Amino acid sequence: MTQTLKCDPNIEKPDDFYEALIRLHDGLTQEQSRDVNARLILILANHIGDKDVLQEAFRLARNVY
């Protein structure tokens, strides 16, 4: 069954999440932040796993350029 990317709100406690996301980078240089972001993308991508969902997510992310 083809899964689709969720675009409706699905994040628990959105403000808590947002602050945690910014805090994640406290004290890091730009390069270090880049490395942490790269790790985070791979970790979350693996958790999702589904090829079609990931492809849709990539497309949406790239949509701005």
Added chain:
Amino acid sequence: MRKAREMLKTYQYPEFHYTRSPDQDAASPVHHPVLIVGGGMVGLTMALDLRLKGVPAIVLEQGETVSDGSRSICQAKRTLEIWDRQGAAAPMIEKGITWKIGRVRHGNRELYSFDLLPEEGHKIPAFVNLQQYWVEEYLIDRLSEAGGEIRWRNKVISLTPTPEGVTLEVDTPEGPYAVTCDYLIAADGARSQMRRELDLPFKGQVFNDKFLITDIEMQADFPSERWFWFDPDFNPGQSALLHRQADNVWRLDFQIGADADNEEEMKRENVIPRVKAMLGEKTPFELEWISVYTFQCRRLEKFRQGRVFFIGDAAHQVSPFGARGGNGGVQDADNLGWKLDLVMRGLAPGSLLDSYDEERVFAADENILNSTRSTDFLTPKTPVSRAFRDAVLSLAEDCPFARPLVNSGRLSLPATLRGSSLNTPDEDVFAGAMEPGAPAADAPVRHKGRQGWLLDHLGGGFTGVFFGDSGALPASLEMEGLAIDVLAVGQNGLEDTKGWLANRYDGQPGTFYLIRPDQHIAGRWRHCDQVKVHEAMRRALGKI
């Protein structure tokens, strides 16, 4: 690009000699059915394949010895199966180093290991490491035994396609001569002269990173495994490889970056410390070979140009991670040989030869894709690419999910010719890895009381493998002017001693497989419906 140093001490180059051919004294150019330009491992395989089928292909080789320097090492299972069918593999397996385990390290910690042949019951191992010069020596021996002809110091200097075939001008130590042929096979390597003669674009990607390879002679207790390092302390921020070859020669490979100075890097006094840093101060060794290389992944748009066929590096080039260069080329020869033979005997239409292009371009693209991906992982082209690569490596130590992403080379596996126009698609449902287009998997079988292997029974021509008693079908089916040998797996036929043959083929009773001369599967059915088999034969011959 290669720059070479050092003469090999562990190997003595054979000397072959130019001899004058009667063609050079003929009143007008002598005509031959097939000429092969290039006597390297792929050209020799091609010559052997055709010679064993009774086609008198002549090899024109500009040099007078075997492969110079340190090049192909990892001879893959499928390649060895092809050579085994040609009667050339036994000395190679004897001489070479059999291996199947690889280990990948980050720094000094092992990230994971892989096993390239996790199941038993195959005649031929996953990989045998044998230097290309040995491979070529054995192929030359076998070709000689089979009555083949190699013309040494015959350098093709021009190629002219004509309506009837191809005319070549060939230079020799005694001056040039002309010769013609119906079909020309260009096996003249990465810098193919034949490609330039026909002015064919050779497009793809060039990678700027440089790699230092050194072969050393060393007595060592290291196991016969492929060891690969990312960012080891002896080559910080770069990669390294250690792999064993025959004669106690080891291949060491160091990534040295795009800005490396070749001349400096190749000096003995700079190479020796690198080796000592990798192996330890106390391990004695002798340097055998030093060179620096860069590489590209590219191919011709079409491998068939009328009556000229390109095989091996002349047709396609890949980076070496994954051992897909020589191995891909040998499979090219295997694919072309039976088709040329049948076309020349009038048993298949000339258009069958287009399927060589179709099938081997497909396989080359798979090799290029895999080699390119490995190269991108080893030599990331942008800061963000490098960030992801390093993220994979840092996660892989503790997180199993990241390990499959680590790419130090996806080692050559036999190409499944999926979607080929010669395949007959399945109508029935089959479990397992076999499918139309796949090379037939080996399995242990017993025949007339003797233990042996399935693949030894496949490959003279088309073969039927039937899961049932040998009385149920004729021993041979005559179709399209060819005799299909029927091998019955069961009573009085091939005994499937461990049940692995039936398992690998989902060989439920009544199942029939039609297998091509190159051991690839043309089609399969749950019952031997001769009308369907006949149609599959016609399709496999390029008639429909």
